[in-house]
Amino acid sequence: MLSGSAAGGREALPRFPPALRADPDPSFGRSALHALYDLAWIAFAVLGSPWLLWKSLRTAGFARMVRERLGQGLAAVPRATRPRVLVHGVSVGEVKAARALVEALEERHPGLEVVLSCTTNTGLEVARALYPGHLCVRFPADLSPVVRRFLRHVDPALVILVELEVWPNFLRECNREGRPVAVVNGRITRESHARYLAFKRWLPEFNRISLFCAQSEEYARRFGMLGIDGARVCVTGNVKFDGVRIGPVVPDAELARLVRPLAERLVLVAGSTHEPEELLLAVAARRAAPAARLVLVPRHPVRCPEIVERLRAAGIGCQRLTELRAGARVDPERPLLVDTIGELERVYALADLVFVGGSLVAHGGQNMLEPAAQGKAVLFGPHVENFDQEAALLLAAGACRTVADAAALERELARLLAEPEERARMGQAGIQAVASQRGATRQSLEALEQLGLEALASERANG
Numbered sequence: 054m055l056s057g058s059a060a061g062g063r064e065a066l067p068r069f070p071p072a073l074r075a076d077p078d079p080s081f082g083r084s085a086l087h088a089l090y091d092l093a094w095i096a097f098a099v100l101g102s103p104w105l106l107w108k109s110l111r112t113a114g115f116a117r118m119v120r121e122r123l124g125q126g127l128a129a130v131p132r133a134t135r136p137r138v139l140v141h142g143v144s145v146g147e148v149k150a151a152r153a154l155v156e157a158l159e160e161r162h163p164g165l166e167v168v169l170s171c172t173t174n175t176g177l178e179v180a181r182a183l184y185p186g187h188l189c190v191r192f193p194a195d196l197s198p199v200v201r202r203f204l205r206h207v208d209p210a211l212v213i214l215v216e217l218e219v220w221p222n223f224l225r226e227c228n229r230e231g232r233p234v235a236v237v238n239g240r241i242t243r244e245s246h247a248r249y250l251a252f253k254r255w256l257p258e259f260n261r262i263s264l265f266c267a268q269s270e271e272y273a274r275r276f277g278m279l280g281i282d283g284a285r286v287c288v289t290g291n292v293k294f295d296g297v298r299i300g301p302v303v304p305d306a307e308l309a310r311l312v313r314p315l316a317e318r319l320v321l322v323a324g325s326t327h328e329p330e331e332l333l334l335a336v337a338a339r340r341a342a343p344a345a346r347l348v349l350v351p352r353h354p355v356r357c358p359e360i361v362e363r364l365r366a367a368g369i370g371c372q373r374l375t376e377l378r379a380g381a382r383v384d385p386e387r388p389l390l391v392d393t394i395g396e397l398e399r400v401y402a403l404a405d406l407v408f409v410g411g412s413l414v415a416h417g418g419q420n421m422l423e424p425a426a427q428g429k430a431v432l433f434g435p436h437v438e439n440f441d442q443e444a445a446l447l448l449a450a451g452a453c454r455t456v457a458d459a460a461a462l463e464r465e466l467a468r469l470l471a472e473p474e475e476r477a478r479m480g481q482a483g484i485q486a487v488a489s490q491r492g493a494t495r496q497s498l499e500a501l502e503q504l505g506l507e508a509l510a511s512e513r514a515n516g
Contacts, residue, residue: 072233072263121191127206139209144176147215153295153494195220224261235264290493304399325419326410341467347388357392425483430476452483
Protein backbone atom coordinates (compact mmCIF):
# COMPACT_ATOMS: atom_id res chain seq x y z
CA MET A 54 0.00 0.00 0.00
CA LEU A 55 1.10 3.55 -0.64
CA SER A 56 2.53 5.30 2.38
CA GLY A 57 0.60 8.27 3.66
CA SER A 58 0.38 10.58 6.63
CA ALA A 59 -3.09 9.27 7.43
CA ALA A 60 -1.83 5.71 7.25
CA GLY A 61 0.75 5.74 9.99
CA GLY A 62 2.43 9.13 9.61
CA ARG A 63 5.58 10.33 7.90
CA GLU A 64 9.03 11.10 9.14
CA ALA A 65 10.05 14.73 9.42
CA LEU A 66 11.20 16.20 6.11
CA PRO A 67 14.95 16.53 5.62
CA ARG A 68 16.68 19.87 5.24
CA PHE A 69 17.02 20.72 1.57
CA PRO A 70 19.89 22.57 -0.12
CA PRO A 71 19.16 26.19 -1.11
CA ALA A 72 16.94 26.76 -4.12
CA LEU A 73 18.75 27.01 -7.45
CA ARG A 74 18.85 30.68 -8.43
CA ALA A 75 21.43 30.52 -11.23
CA ASP A 76 22.52 28.31 -14.13
CA PRO A 77 24.33 25.30 -12.58
CA ASP A 78 26.17 24.62 -15.84
CA PRO A 79 26.95 27.82 -17.80
CA SER A 80 29.71 26.16 -19.86
CA PHE A 81 30.23 26.78 -23.56
CA GLY A 82 29.54 23.12 -24.35
CA ARG A 83 26.18 23.27 -22.59
CA SER A 84 25.28 26.51 -24.39
CA ALA A 85 26.17 24.87 -27.71
CA LEU A 86 23.94 21.90 -26.88
CA HIS A 87 20.97 24.19 -26.19
CA ALA A 88 21.67 26.09 -29.42
CA LEU A 89 21.49 22.80 -31.33
CA TYR A 90 18.28 21.95 -29.48
CA ASP A 91 16.77 25.29 -30.57
CA LEU A 92 17.83 24.58 -34.16
CA ALA A 93 16.08 21.20 -33.93
CA TRP A 94 12.85 22.98 -32.94
CA ILE A 95 13.18 25.37 -35.88
CA ALA A 96 13.95 22.51 -38.28
CA PHE A 97 10.89 20.63 -37.05
CA ALA A 98 8.71 23.71 -37.58
CA VAL A 99 10.00 24.19 -41.13
CA LEU A 100 10.10 20.57 -42.26
CA GLY A 101 6.94 19.69 -40.40
CA SER A 102 4.92 22.65 -41.61
CA PRO A 103 2.88 20.55 -44.11
CA TRP A 104 1.92 18.17 -41.30
CA LEU A 105 1.16 21.07 -38.95
CA LEU A 106 -1.08 22.64 -41.59
CA TRP A 107 -2.85 19.33 -42.28
CA LYS A 108 -3.34 18.73 -38.55
CA SER A 109 -4.67 22.27 -38.08
CA LEU A 110 -7.24 21.75 -40.82
CA ARG A 111 -8.28 18.31 -39.59
CA THR A 112 -8.31 18.75 -35.81
CA ALA A 113 -10.43 21.35 -34.05
CA GLY A 114 -8.42 23.55 -31.73
CA PHE A 115 -5.00 22.36 -32.93
CA ALA A 116 -4.12 25.59 -34.72
CA ARG A 117 -5.12 27.62 -31.66
CA MET A 118 -2.95 25.41 -29.45
CA VAL A 119 0.06 25.91 -31.74
CA ARG A 120 -0.38 29.68 -31.85
CA GLU A 121 -0.77 29.92 -28.09
CA ARG A 122 2.27 27.73 -27.45
CA LEU A 123 4.23 30.17 -29.59
CA GLY A 124 3.10 33.03 -27.40
CA GLN A 125 -0.12 34.36 -28.89
CA GLY A 126 -2.19 35.96 -26.15
CA LEU A 127 0.68 36.63 -23.77
CA ALA A 128 0.40 40.36 -24.36
CA ALA A 129 -3.02 40.19 -22.68
CA VAL A 130 -1.63 38.63 -19.49
CA PRO A 131 -2.14 41.24 -16.76
CA ARG A 132 0.87 42.56 -14.90
CA ALA A 133 1.39 40.82 -11.57
CA THR A 134 0.16 42.75 -8.54
CA ARG A 135 1.30 40.01 -6.15
CA PRO A 136 4.19 37.52 -6.35
CA ARG A 137 3.17 34.65 -8.59
CA VAL A 138 3.57 30.90 -8.26
CA LEU A 139 3.15 29.02 -11.53
CA VAL A 140 1.59 25.56 -11.17
CA HIS A 141 1.96 23.57 -14.38
CA GLY A 142 0.15 20.36 -15.35
CA VAL A 143 0.40 19.00 -18.86
CA SER A 144 -3.26 17.95 -19.14
CA VAL A 145 -6.50 17.13 -17.33
CA GLY A 146 -5.15 14.59 -14.84
CA GLU A 147 -2.38 16.85 -13.58
CA VAL A 148 -4.69 19.87 -13.44
CA LYS A 149 -7.16 17.98 -11.25
CA ALA A 150 -4.38 16.53 -9.11
CA ALA A 151 -3.16 20.04 -8.31
CA ARG A 152 -6.49 21.21 -6.89
CA ALA A 153 -5.76 20.47 -3.24
CA LEU A 154 -2.28 22.00 -3.50
CA VAL A 155 -3.61 25.19 -5.10
CA GLU A 156 -6.21 25.54 -2.35
CA ALA A 157 -3.59 24.96 0.35
CA LEU A 158 -1.19 27.47 -1.21
CA GLU A 159 -3.85 30.16 -1.26
CA GLU A 160 -5.05 29.40 2.25
CA ARG A 161 -1.61 29.50 3.88
CA HIS A 162 -0.08 32.16 1.65
CA PRO A 163 -2.81 34.63 0.67
CA GLY A 164 -0.17 37.12 -0.46
CA LEU A 165 0.68 34.91 -3.43
CA GLU A 166 -1.12 34.65 -6.76
CA VAL A 167 -1.37 31.11 -8.15
CA VAL A 168 -1.27 30.89 -11.95
CA LEU A 169 -2.12 27.66 -13.80
CA SER A 170 -0.55 26.53 -17.05
CA CYS A 171 -1.41 23.56 -19.29
CA THR A 172 -0.23 22.15 -22.59
CA THR A 173 -3.40 20.55 -24.02
CA ASN A 174 -6.70 22.15 -25.02
CA THR A 175 -8.72 19.91 -22.71
CA GLY A 176 -6.36 20.61 -19.84
CA LEU A 177 -6.71 24.35 -20.30
CA GLU A 178 -10.50 24.14 -20.49
CA VAL A 179 -10.69 22.04 -17.34
CA ALA A 180 -8.28 24.41 -15.55
CA ARG A 181 -10.49 27.40 -16.35
CA ALA A 182 -13.54 25.50 -15.09
CA LEU A 183 -11.84 24.25 -11.90
CA TYR A 184 -10.09 27.51 -11.05
CA PRO A 185 -12.45 30.38 -11.88
CA GLY A 186 -10.88 33.75 -11.25
CA HIS A 187 -7.37 32.38 -11.75
CA LEU A 188 -5.05 33.24 -14.60
CA CYS A 189 -4.76 30.11 -16.79
CA VAL A 190 -2.23 30.18 -19.62
CA ARG A 191 -0.84 27.89 -22.30
CA PHE A 192 2.57 26.38 -21.54
CA PRO A 193 5.12 27.53 -24.13
CA ALA A 194 6.87 25.59 -26.85
CA ASP A 195 10.41 24.87 -25.68
CA LEU A 196 12.18 27.35 -27.96
CA SER A 197 14.43 29.74 -26.00
CA PRO A 198 12.95 33.07 -27.23
CA VAL A 199 9.40 31.76 -26.73
CA VAL A 200 10.20 30.56 -23.20
CA ARG A 201 11.83 33.88 -22.26
CA ARG A 202 8.79 35.82 -23.48
CA PHE A 203 6.47 33.52 -21.52
CA LEU A 204 8.46 33.96 -18.32
CA ARG A 205 8.65 37.73 -18.79
CA HIS A 206 4.85 38.07 -19.11
CA VAL A 207 3.80 35.52 -16.45
CA ASP A 208 6.71 36.43 -14.13
CA PRO A 209 6.61 33.52 -11.63
CA ALA A 210 8.70 33.67 -8.47
CA LEU A 211 8.49 29.87 -8.25
CA VAL A 212 7.51 27.20 -10.77
CA ILE A 213 5.81 24.00 -9.59
CA LEU A 214 5.68 21.13 -12.08
CA VAL A 215 2.97 18.57 -11.30
CA GLU A 216 4.18 14.97 -11.74
CA LEU A 217 7.00 15.48 -14.28
CA GLU A 218 6.85 17.81 -17.27
CA VAL A 219 10.47 18.69 -17.98
CA TRP A 220 11.60 20.78 -20.96
CA PRO A 221 15.32 21.62 -21.27
CA ASN A 222 15.07 25.25 -22.35
CA PHE A 223 12.32 26.03 -19.88
CA LEU A 224 14.42 24.70 -17.00
CA ARG A 225 17.54 26.53 -18.21
CA GLU A 226 15.77 29.88 -18.63
CA CYS A 227 14.20 29.55 -15.17
CA ASN A 228 17.68 28.99 -13.71
CA ARG A 229 19.17 31.94 -15.57
CA GLU A 230 16.38 34.26 -14.44
CA GLY A 231 16.50 33.14 -10.80
CA ARG A 232 13.13 31.36 -10.83
CA PRO A 233 13.42 28.10 -8.82
CA VAL A 234 11.64 25.01 -10.11
CA ALA A 235 10.11 22.26 -7.95
CA VAL A 236 8.42 18.99 -8.89
CA VAL A 237 5.37 18.04 -6.82
CA ASN A 238 3.63 14.66 -6.97
CA GLY A 239 6.68 13.45 -8.84
CA ARG A 240 6.43 10.20 -10.73
CA ILE A 241 8.40 8.56 -13.49
CA THR A 242 7.37 5.38 -15.33
CA ARG A 243 9.80 2.57 -16.04
CA GLU A 244 9.78 3.38 -19.75
CA SER A 245 10.45 7.09 -19.24
CA HIS A 246 13.10 6.31 -16.65
CA ALA A 247 14.96 4.08 -19.11
CA ARG A 248 14.95 6.85 -21.74
CA TYR A 249 16.14 9.47 -19.25
CA LEU A 250 18.94 7.16 -18.08
CA ALA A 251 20.17 6.84 -21.65
CA PHE A 252 20.42 10.62 -22.08
CA LYS A 253 20.96 11.86 -18.52
CA ARG A 254 24.31 13.50 -19.40
CA TRP A 255 22.66 15.58 -22.08
CA LEU A 256 19.03 16.65 -21.75
CA PRO A 257 16.70 17.53 -19.99
CA GLU A 258 19.17 18.19 -17.09
CA PHE A 259 17.39 17.24 -13.90
CA ASN A 260 20.08 19.03 -11.90
CA ARG A 261 18.29 22.28 -12.79
CA ILE A 262 15.36 21.43 -10.48
CA SER A 263 15.58 22.56 -6.84
CA LEU A 264 13.20 20.05 -5.24
CA PHE A 265 11.60 16.72 -6.08
CA CYS A 266 8.55 15.70 -4.01
CA ALA A 267 8.04 12.09 -5.10
CA GLN A 268 4.86 10.06 -4.77
CA SER A 269 6.66 6.98 -3.47
CA GLU A 270 9.99 5.50 -2.45
CA GLU A 271 10.23 3.76 -5.82
CA TYR A 272 9.82 6.99 -7.74
CA ALA A 273 12.33 8.68 -5.42
CA ARG A 274 14.81 5.89 -6.15
CA ARG A 275 14.35 6.36 -9.90
CA PHE A 276 14.94 10.09 -9.60
CA GLY A 277 18.11 9.40 -7.65
CA MET A 278 19.44 7.21 -10.45
CA LEU A 279 19.29 10.17 -12.84
CA GLY A 280 22.18 11.93 -11.15
CA ILE A 281 20.00 14.17 -8.99
CA ASP A 282 21.39 15.32 -5.67
CA GLY A 283 19.69 12.98 -3.20
CA ALA A 284 19.34 15.83 -0.72
CA ARG A 285 16.86 17.45 -3.10
CA VAL A 286 14.53 14.41 -3.21
CA CYS A 287 11.87 13.56 -0.63
CA VAL A 288 8.80 11.30 -0.51
CA THR A 289 5.58 13.21 0.20
CA GLY A 290 2.93 10.90 -1.26
CA ASN A 291 0.33 11.31 -3.97
CA VAL A 292 -1.60 14.60 -3.86
CA LYS A 293 -4.28 13.09 -6.10
CA PHE A 294 -5.76 11.47 -3.01
CA ASP A 295 -6.20 14.90 -1.42
CA GLY A 296 -7.69 16.42 -4.57
CA VAL A 297 -10.29 13.70 -5.06
CA ARG A 298 -13.62 14.43 -3.43
CA ILE A 299 -14.68 11.56 -1.16
CA GLY A 300 -18.34 10.61 -1.15
CA PRO A 301 -21.08 11.06 -3.71
CA VAL A 302 -21.19 14.13 -5.93
CA VAL A 303 -24.67 15.53 -6.50
CA PRO A 304 -25.34 16.15 -10.21
CA ASP A 305 -27.81 18.76 -11.38
CA ALA A 306 -31.37 17.64 -12.08
CA GLU A 307 -31.08 18.04 -15.85
CA LEU A 308 -27.97 15.85 -16.12
CA ALA A 309 -29.58 13.23 -13.87
CA ARG A 310 -32.67 13.16 -16.08
CA LEU A 311 -30.66 12.80 -19.29
CA VAL A 312 -28.20 10.19 -18.00
CA ARG A 313 -30.64 8.20 -15.86
CA PRO A 314 -34.15 8.72 -17.25
CA LEU A 315 -35.44 5.51 -15.63
CA ALA A 316 -34.57 5.02 -11.96
CA GLU A 317 -34.90 1.25 -12.18
CA ARG A 318 -32.45 0.91 -15.10
CA LEU A 319 -28.83 0.22 -14.13
CA VAL A 320 -26.24 2.65 -15.49
CA LEU A 321 -22.81 1.61 -16.74
CA VAL A 322 -20.40 4.53 -17.23
CA ALA A 323 -17.25 4.12 -19.33
CA GLY A 324 -15.05 7.08 -18.45
CA SER A 325 -11.97 8.54 -20.19
CA THR A 326 -12.13 6.03 -23.03
CA HIS A 327 -9.74 5.83 -25.99
CA GLU A 328 -10.10 4.33 -29.46
CA PRO A 329 -11.42 1.57 -29.84
CA GLU A 330 -12.74 1.16 -26.30
CA GLU A 331 -16.11 2.81 -27.00
CA LEU A 332 -17.03 0.11 -29.51
CA LEU A 333 -15.67 -2.65 -27.27
CA LEU A 334 -17.78 -1.36 -24.38
CA ALA A 335 -20.89 -0.97 -26.50
CA VAL A 336 -20.64 -4.52 -27.86
CA ALA A 337 -19.85 -6.02 -24.45
CA ALA A 338 -22.68 -4.15 -22.75
CA ARG A 339 -25.18 -5.15 -25.44
CA ARG A 340 -24.28 -8.81 -24.91
CA ALA A 341 -23.81 -8.86 -21.14
CA ALA A 342 -26.40 -6.36 -19.95
CA PRO A 343 -28.78 -5.26 -22.70
CA ALA A 344 -31.12 -3.67 -20.15
CA ALA A 345 -28.42 -1.40 -18.71
CA ARG A 346 -27.97 2.23 -19.74
CA LEU A 347 -24.49 2.67 -21.27
CA VAL A 348 -22.84 6.10 -20.95
CA LEU A 349 -19.62 6.71 -22.90
CA VAL A 350 -17.36 9.58 -21.84
CA PRO A 351 -14.35 9.72 -24.21
CA ARG A 352 -11.10 11.18 -22.94
CA HIS A 353 -11.03 13.55 -25.93
CA PRO A 354 -14.51 14.80 -26.92
CA VAL A 355 -13.14 15.96 -30.27
CA ARG A 356 -13.32 12.26 -31.28
CA CYS A 357 -17.10 12.10 -30.83
CA PRO A 358 -18.06 12.35 -34.55
CA GLU A 359 -15.67 9.48 -35.27
CA ILE A 360 -17.12 7.45 -32.39
CA VAL A 361 -20.66 7.97 -33.66
CA GLU A 362 -19.66 6.67 -37.10
CA ARG A 363 -17.85 3.62 -35.70
CA LEU A 364 -20.82 2.68 -33.54
CA ARG A 365 -23.22 3.22 -36.44
CA ALA A 366 -21.10 0.94 -38.68
CA ALA A 367 -21.49 -1.75 -36.02
CA GLY A 368 -25.25 -1.28 -35.98
CA ILE A 369 -25.31 0.65 -32.70
CA GLY A 370 -27.03 4.01 -32.68
CA CYS A 371 -26.17 6.46 -29.92
CA GLN A 372 -27.28 9.85 -28.64
CA ARG A 373 -25.03 12.80 -27.86
CA LEU A 374 -25.48 14.76 -24.65
CA THR A 375 -25.51 18.06 -26.50
CA GLU A 376 -28.40 16.78 -28.66
CA LEU A 377 -30.42 15.86 -25.59
CA ARG A 378 -29.78 19.25 -24.05
CA ALA A 379 -30.98 20.83 -27.29
CA GLY A 380 -34.34 19.07 -26.89
CA ALA A 381 -33.98 15.62 -28.47
CA ARG A 382 -36.06 12.87 -26.87
CA VAL A 383 -34.12 10.63 -24.47
CA ASP A 384 -33.93 7.02 -25.66
CA PRO A 385 -32.54 4.88 -22.77
CA GLU A 386 -32.16 1.92 -25.14
CA ARG A 387 -29.32 3.68 -26.95
CA PRO A 388 -25.86 4.46 -25.53
CA LEU A 389 -25.33 8.07 -24.43
CA LEU A 390 -22.17 9.76 -25.69
CA VAL A 391 -20.99 12.64 -23.49
CA ASP A 392 -19.51 15.10 -25.98
CA THR A 393 -18.72 17.87 -23.50
CA ILE A 394 -15.80 18.60 -21.15
CA GLY A 395 -15.71 18.72 -17.38
CA GLU A 396 -18.73 16.53 -16.56
CA LEU A 397 -17.14 13.17 -15.84
CA GLU A 398 -17.22 13.49 -12.06
CA ARG A 399 -20.96 14.24 -12.08
CA VAL A 400 -21.64 11.46 -14.57
CA TYR A 401 -19.77 9.00 -12.33
CA ALA A 402 -22.17 9.96 -9.54
CA LEU A 403 -25.05 8.48 -11.55
CA ALA A 404 -23.32 5.14 -12.24
CA ASP A 405 -23.96 1.72 -10.77
CA LEU A 406 -20.73 0.39 -12.28
CA VAL A 407 -17.74 2.20 -13.81
CA PHE A 408 -15.18 1.16 -16.40
CA VAL A 409 -12.10 3.42 -16.54
CA GLY A 410 -10.65 3.67 -20.03
CA GLY A 411 -7.22 3.99 -21.56
CA SER A 412 -6.64 0.53 -20.10
CA LEU A 413 -7.89 -2.02 -22.65
CA VAL A 414 -5.43 -0.43 -25.08
CA ALA A 415 -1.75 0.25 -24.50
CA HIS A 416 -2.27 3.82 -23.36
CA GLY A 417 -1.36 3.47 -19.68
CA GLY A 418 -4.75 3.97 -18.09
CA GLN A 419 -6.67 6.92 -16.65
CA ASN A 420 -7.52 8.06 -13.13
CA MET A 421 -9.52 5.37 -11.34
CA LEU A 422 -9.52 7.23 -8.01
CA GLU A 423 -12.43 9.54 -8.90
CA PRO A 424 -15.11 6.84 -9.25
CA ALA A 425 -13.66 4.80 -6.36
CA ALA A 426 -13.80 7.84 -4.07
CA GLN A 427 -17.50 8.20 -4.90
CA GLY A 428 -18.13 4.64 -3.78
CA LYS A 429 -18.47 3.09 -7.22
CA ALA A 430 -17.35 -0.41 -8.13
CA VAL A 431 -14.59 -0.04 -10.73
CA LEU A 432 -13.31 -2.09 -13.66
CA PHE A 433 -10.27 -1.40 -15.84
CA GLY A 434 -8.07 -3.23 -18.31
CA PRO A 435 -4.50 -4.51 -17.94
CA HIS A 436 -2.73 -1.37 -19.21
CA VAL A 437 -2.54 0.92 -16.17
CA GLU A 438 1.18 1.71 -16.17
CA ASN A 439 0.54 5.43 -15.68
CA PHE A 440 -1.57 4.68 -12.59
CA ASP A 441 0.14 1.56 -11.32
CA GLN A 442 0.23 2.61 -7.66
CA GLU A 443 -3.37 3.79 -7.62
CA ALA A 444 -4.47 0.55 -9.28
CA ALA A 445 -2.45 -1.53 -6.82
CA LEU A 446 -4.02 0.28 -3.87
CA LEU A 447 -7.58 -0.31 -5.10
CA LEU A 448 -6.90 -3.92 -6.08
CA ALA A 449 -5.41 -4.66 -2.66
CA ALA A 450 -8.50 -3.14 -1.02
CA GLY A 451 -10.88 -5.19 -3.18
CA ALA A 452 -12.37 -2.01 -4.64
CA CYS A 453 -11.85 -2.87 -8.30
CA ARG A 454 -11.30 -5.67 -10.76
CA THR A 455 -9.02 -6.00 -13.76
CA VAL A 456 -10.29 -7.38 -17.06
CA ALA A 457 -7.70 -8.79 -19.44
CA ASP A 458 -9.62 -8.26 -22.68
CA ALA A 459 -13.04 -7.65 -24.21
CA ALA A 460 -14.23 -11.18 -23.38
CA ALA A 461 -13.28 -10.78 -19.72
CA LEU A 462 -14.94 -7.37 -19.73
CA GLU A 463 -18.19 -8.93 -20.92
CA ARG A 464 -18.08 -11.56 -18.18
CA GLU A 465 -17.39 -9.03 -15.39
CA LEU A 466 -20.11 -6.68 -16.59
CA ALA A 467 -22.66 -9.49 -16.45
CA ARG A 468 -21.44 -10.65 -13.03
CA LEU A 469 -21.22 -7.30 -11.24
CA LEU A 470 -24.39 -5.77 -12.68
CA ALA A 471 -26.21 -8.79 -11.28
CA GLU A 472 -24.63 -8.43 -7.81
CA PRO A 473 -25.69 -5.20 -6.08
CA GLU A 474 -24.26 -6.27 -2.72
CA GLU A 475 -20.83 -6.91 -4.23
CA ARG A 476 -20.88 -3.55 -5.99
CA ALA A 477 -21.75 -1.86 -2.69
CA ARG A 478 -18.92 -3.68 -0.89
CA MET A 479 -16.41 -2.68 -3.57
CA GLY A 480 -17.62 0.90 -3.45
CA GLN A 481 -17.18 1.16 0.30
CA ALA A 482 -13.72 -0.38 0.05
CA GLY A 483 -12.78 2.25 -2.53
CA ILE A 484 -13.84 5.13 -0.28
CA GLN A 485 -11.82 3.73 2.62
CA ALA A 486 -8.76 3.11 0.46
CA VAL A 487 -8.69 6.66 -0.93
CA ALA A 488 -9.32 8.22 2.50
CA SER A 489 -6.42 6.27 4.01
CA GLN A 490 -3.90 7.95 1.72
CA ARG A 491 -4.58 11.61 2.41
CA GLY A 492 -1.89 13.98 3.63
CA ALA A 493 0.46 14.39 0.67
CA THR A 494 -0.60 17.99 0.05
CA ARG A 495 0.44 19.07 3.53
CA GLN A 496 3.79 17.32 3.18
CA SER A 497 4.40 18.85 -0.26
CA LEU A 498 3.51 22.34 0.93
CA GLU A 499 5.84 22.00 3.91
CA ALA A 500 8.65 20.99 1.55
CA LEU A 501 7.98 24.04 -0.63
CA GLU A 502 7.95 26.28 2.43
CA GLN A 503 11.22 24.85 3.64
CA LEU A 504 12.67 25.56 0.19
CA GLY A 505 11.79 29.19 0.87
CA LEU A 506 8.42 29.72 -0.80
CA GLU A 507 7.49 32.92 1.02
CA ALA A 508 11.03 34.33 0.96
CA LEU A 509 11.37 33.71 -2.78
CA ALA A 510 8.09 35.48 -3.45
CA SER A 511 9.04 38.40 -1.21
CA GLU A 512 12.41 38.81 -2.93
CA ARG A 513 10.81 39.04 -6.37
CA ALA A 514 8.16 41.44 -5.07
CA ASN A 515 10.87 43.71 -3.65
CA GLY A 516 13.40 43.25 -6.39
